Amino acid sequence: MTKAMSKHTSTQPVSVRPVLSLHVAASLGLLVTVLAVGCGPTPAASFRTNMVMAAKQRLTTDQERQVATIVEAMFGTPDEPVALPETGLDEAKLLLAAGPVRSDIVGRKNGLYREHCVHCHGITGDGLGPTAAFLNPYPRDYRPGVFKFKSTERADKPTHADLKRILHNGIVGTSMPSFALLGDAQVDALVEYVKYLSMRGETEIKLMQAYFELDDDAQGKLPETREFxxxxxxxxxxxxxxxxxxxxxxxPEMPADIDLAASIAKGKELFHGDKANCVKCHGVTALGDGQANDYDDWNKAIVDFGREIAGSREQAAKTSTAEMSPDELAEHKATLAWLEKSRQVLDGDSLRPRTIPPRNLRQAVYRGGRRPLDLYYRIHAGIHGAPMPAAKGTIPPEEIWHIVNYIRSLPYEFDGELGADRSMVASGR
Amino acid sequence: MSIRSIHWPHAVACLLVAVTAVLLCFGALVTTFDAAMAVPDWPATYGHNMFLFPLSEWLHGPWDLFLEHGHRLLGAAAGMVALVLAAATFLQERRRIVRWLVVAAVALVIVQGLLGGARVLLDDRTIAKVHACTGPLFFAVAVAIATLTASGSKPSRRSDGEPAVRAGDANVLPAASACLVAASYIQLVAGAQLRHLDASLDPQTFRQIVVVHLVGAAVVAVLSAVSAAAAWRRPGPAQRGWATVVFLLIACQVLLGGAAWVANWGVPAVAQGTMLDAIAPTGPVVARSLQGSVVVTLHVVLGMAILAASVVLAIRAGAAPFALEAAKPQRAGAVA
Incomplete structure (x- = not known):
C-alpha cells in the first residue's frame, strides 16, 4: 500500500490540500457561479422553539428568548450538540448522528439523523419534518418524551433496546421504515440522538412551565443558576x-402445558367482557370498528388548545370595551394579542389533528411488534400517549396471556364468525 | 466508410449523450444514497489529484465513495468530450444553431462542474438543487446536438415527397412537442426540490411542491397524449415512433412516481384505504433497500429519458427554433 493510500484509510481526519492554483481558480469560478444563480448558502440548521407550548403558557417574547438561550447552552445546536454529564448521553454517538451529512474519513458517515430521520421528524424532533403532513399517523414528536412501544410501564421511558428494536424493525402499518440495513453502531447513534432530542424537548417544556410557578421577586425571569x-x-x-x-x-412465562384452545376461549371471554372491555374500541368483530373518534395525546393537545382559543375568541368578541377601566382595557388588548398569536402558532406550528382509529386485530398488523411478548406488553401497560388503557391491576398476568392467545388467533378465525359474537356481548350485559 | 466520411460532430455528440446518460445515472444514485459529501474536498479526492485516486480504493471502497468519485470522473469525461465536440463542430459544421448549442453545452458543463464543486466545498443543499437542475439541461442540449447533426434528421414541415399535412394539424405536433420539452424539464426541476429536501422546510411548502409535481405530471401526460395523437394523424410515419415512445415512457413514469413515494414513505395518507393501499407491500419500508433505491433512482433517470426523447421529437417535428435551420448536416467544406 502506498503512503498516499494509507493516509486516507487511517482513522485520523484527512488533511485536504488541493493544488493551490486549482483551488483558487475553482473558488473564483464558484463565486461567479453562485452569484450568477442568485442563491446564497443554505442557512445553518437551528432548533425551533416549542411555540405551541410557549403560547399555552402565555410566555412573552423575552421569556421565549430566555428559554431558547438556556436550552441552547444546555444542549447546543443541531450541528454541535452538547451532552452535559447529567444527561448520561454519549457525546461521541451524538456527534455521529448530528450535523450535516458528510464523511471526513473514508467509510465513516456523520449526520445520520439528517440523512435518515429529518424528512419526517424534523430538525428539532417535533414531528414537523417536510413530509409530515402526508403521513398517517403523523411522525412522532419526541419533545414530550412519550413513546408508545416499549417493555416498560406506561409512564416510564423506553429502554435503549426498545428504541433500537423500533429502528431495526420499523413500525409496520406506518411510514416508519426499518433500518435493518444500517450497522449496529449507526442505529445506536440514532437512538442516542433521539433520546437527546427528547431530553432537550422535555427540558424546554419544563422551563416554559416553570414561569407559572415564579414568585413576584423573579420579575418574570427564570433563575439562571446551576442548581435550578x-x-x-x-x-x-x-x-x-x-x-x-x-x-x-x-x-410471567406462559405455561408450557397450556391448552391453547381453552386459553383462546378464555381470552375471547375476557376480550368481550366488562373487565378488559376490549370491544369498546376494537369492536365486537375486532375489526377496529368500536369507538373511533378519540385522539392520541399529541393531537389531543392541539385539539384542546384550538378549542380553548376558539372559545376565548368568541368570548372576547362579545365583550364590550365601553365601560372598561384603562387597566382592564390593556388586559383585554393583551388577551386579544395572545389569541391572535396563538391562532397563528396553531396554523404554522401544528398539523391538522387526526383521530386515532383502534387497530383492526384481524389483519395481523401489530405496530408495536408481532411477538407474543410485544402483545403482552401492550395489554399490560397500554399504549402511552394513545387511548389504549393498561390492564395492569385489572387483569392478572396469566389472564393477559389468554387475551394474547385470542388476539393472535383472530386473523385465522373463520370469516363466518365475524359478528357472531354480537349476541354473546348483548346477552352478557 | 473512410475516416474522412465520418460526420464527427454527430459521432462525438452521440458519445457525449452516452457519457452524460451514465453520468446522470451516477448523479441520481449519489442523491438516492445521500453520497454527495462522501468526499469532503474538491477538485481533489481525499487529497489526491482526482484522476490519480487509487483505483482499488475507488472500486473496493465504500459504496458512497464509489458513487461520488465515479460521478466526478464521469463529469470530467463529459467535459472533455464536450470540448472535443466543440472542436469537431467548428471544423465540420456551419449551422449557427448547432454551433450555439455546442457553445451552450461547453458553458453548461463548466458551470455544472463548478456547481458540483460548490455543493461540496460549501456543503450547501441549495446548490445541490441547482446542480440537479443544470444536469438535465446539459443532457437535453447534448441530445439536441446529436439529433440535429444526424443525417436523417429532417423537420417534417420541410420534408419533400410526403403527403401534405392538413392545415389545422400542421402546427399541433411542433407546438405540443415543444411544450412537452419545457414541461418535462420543469418536472425535473420540481422533482429536484423533492429529492434535495431542506431539513428546515415546513410541511406546507413541501405539500405545495408535491402539488406542483403532480399537476406537472398531469400536464406532461396530456401533452404527450396530444403529441402522440397529432403524430398518428399525420399522413406519414415520420414522428409516430418517437411520439409513441414518449407517451409510453410517461405512462411508466407515472407508475414509477407512485412506487417511488411508497418506497420512500409508504402509502400516503390521502391514498390509505384505496387500491394503492391494497397493492402496497404490507411490511414496513426498508430504508436503503435495493428495491427502494432502484425504484427511486429509476424515476429520476426515466424523467431525464423523457426529456431527451421529447427533445428528439420536437426537433424532428420541426418545432421552432430548429425548423428555421436547414435539416441535413452542412459541412464546413461544402458550404464554403
Whole structure:
C-alpha cells in the first residue's frame, strides 16, 4: 500500500490540500457561479422553539428568548450538540448522528439523523419534518418524551433496546421504515440522538412551565443558576431515562402445558367482557370498528388548545370595551394579542389533528411488534400517549396471556364468525 | 466508410449523450444514497489529484465513495468530450444553431462542474438543487446536438415527397412537442426540490411542491397524449415512433412516481384505504433497500429519458427554433 493510500484509510481526519492554483481558480469560478444563480448558502440548521407550548403558557417574547438561550447552552445546536454529564448521553454517538451529512474519513458517515430521520421528524424532533403532513399517523414528536412501544410501564421511558428494536424493525402499518440495513453502531447513534432530542424537548417544556410557578421577586425571569437549571430541571428529566433500564415489566412465562384452545376461549371471554372491555374500541368483530373518534395525546393537545382559543375568541368578541377601566382595557388588548398569536402558532406550528382509529386485530398488523411478548406488553401497560388503557391491576398476568392467545388467533378465525359474537356481548350485559 | 466520411460532430455528440446518460445515472444514485459529501474536498479526492485516486480504493471502497468519485470522473469525461465536440463542430459544421448549442453545452458543463464543486466545498443543499437542475439541461442540449447533426434528421414541415399535412394539424405536433420539452424539464426541476429536501422546510411548502409535481405530471401526460395523437394523424410515419415512445415512457413514469413515494414513505395518507393501499407491500419500508433505491433512482433517470426523447421529437417535428435551420448536416467544406 502506498503512503498516499494509507493516509486516507487511517482513522485520523484527512488533511485536504488541493493544488493551490486549482483551488483558487475553482473558488473564483464558484463565486461567479453562485452569484450568477442568485442563491446564497443554505442557512445553518437551528432548533425551533416549542411555540405551541410557549403560547399555552402565555410566555412573552423575552421569556421565549430566555428559554431558547438556556436550552441552547444546555444542549447546543443541531450541528454541535452538547451532552452535559447529567444527561448520561454519549457525546461521541451524538456527534455521529448530528450535523450535516458528510464523511471526513473514508467509510465513516456523520449526520445520520439528517440523512435518515429529518424528512419526517424534523430538525428539532417535533414531528414537523417536510413530509409530515402526508403521513398517517403523523411522525412522532419526541419533545414530550412519550413513546408508545416499549417493555416498560406506561409512564416510564423506553429502554435503549426498545428504541433500537423500533429502528431495526420499523413500525409496520406506518411510514416508519426499518433500518435493518444500517450497522449496529449507526442505529445506536440514532437512538442516542433521539433520546437527546427528547431530553432537550422535555427540558424546554419544563422551563416554559416553570414561569407559572415564579414568585413576584423573579420579575418574570427564570433563575439562571446551576442548581435550578441542571440539578433540578435537567436532572429530573434525565433521571427517568436513566432508570428506564431497570424498569422492564416482569413477564410471567406462559405455561408450557397450556391448552391453547381453552386459553383462546378464555381470552375471547375476557376480550368481550366488562373487565378488559376490549370491544369498546376494537369492536365486537375486532375489526377496529368500536369507538373511533378519540385522539392520541399529541393531537389531543392541539385539539384542546384550538378549542380553548376558539372559545376565548368568541368570548372576547362579545365583550364590550365601553365601560372598561384603562387597566382592564390593556388586559383585554393583551388577551386579544395572545389569541391572535396563538391562532397563528396553531396554523404554522401544528398539523391538522387526526383521530386515532383502534387497530383492526384481524389483519395481523401489530405496530408495536408481532411477538407474543410485544402483545403482552401492550395489554399490560397500554399504549402511552394513545387511548389504549393498561390492564395492569385489572387483569392478572396469566389472564393477559389468554387475551394474547385470542388476539393472535383472530386473523385465522373463520370469516363466518365475524359478528357472531354480537349476541354473546348483548346477552352478557 | 473512410475516416474522412465520418460526420464527427454527430459521432462525438452521440458519445457525449452516452457519457452524460451514465453520468446522470451516477448523479441520481449519489442523491438516492445521500453520497454527495462522501468526499469532503474538491477538485481533489481525499487529497489526491482526482484522476490519480487509487483505483482499488475507488472500486473496493465504500459504496458512497464509489458513487461520488465515479460521478466526478464521469463529469470530467463529459467535459472533455464536450470540448472535443466543440472542436469537431467548428471544423465540420456551419449551422449557427448547432454551433450555439455546442457553445451552450461547453458553458453548461463548466458551470455544472463548478456547481458540483460548490455543493461540496460549501456543503450547501441549495446548490445541490441547482446542480440537479443544470444536469438535465446539459443532457437535453447534448441530445439536441446529436439529433440535429444526424443525417436523417429532417423537420417534417420541410420534408419533400410526403403527403401534405392538413392545415389545422400542421402546427399541433411542433407546438405540443415543444411544450412537452419545457414541461418535462420543469418536472425535473420540481422533482429536484423533492429529492434535495431542506431539513428546515415546513410541511406546507413541501405539500405545495408535491402539488406542483403532480399537476406537472398531469400536464406532461396530456401533452404527450396530444403529441402522440397529432403524430398518428399525420399522413406519414415520420414522428409516430418517437411520439409513441414518449407517451409510453410517461405512462411508466407515472407508475414509477407512485412506487417511488411508497418506497420512500409508504402509502400516503390521502391514498390509505384505496387500491394503492391494497397493492402496497404490507411490511414496513426498508430504508436503503435495493428495491427502494432502484425504484427511486429509476424515476429520476426515466424523467431525464423523457426529456431527451421529447427533445428528439420536437426537433424532428420541426418545432421552432430548429425548423428555421436547414435539416441535413452542412459541412464546413461544402458550404464554403
Amino acid at each position: 437549571l441542571v440539578d433540578e430541571v435537567l436532572a429530573g428529566v434525565a433521571e427517568k431515562w436513566k432508570s428506564a433500564a431497570d424498569a422492564a415489566i416482569p413477564v
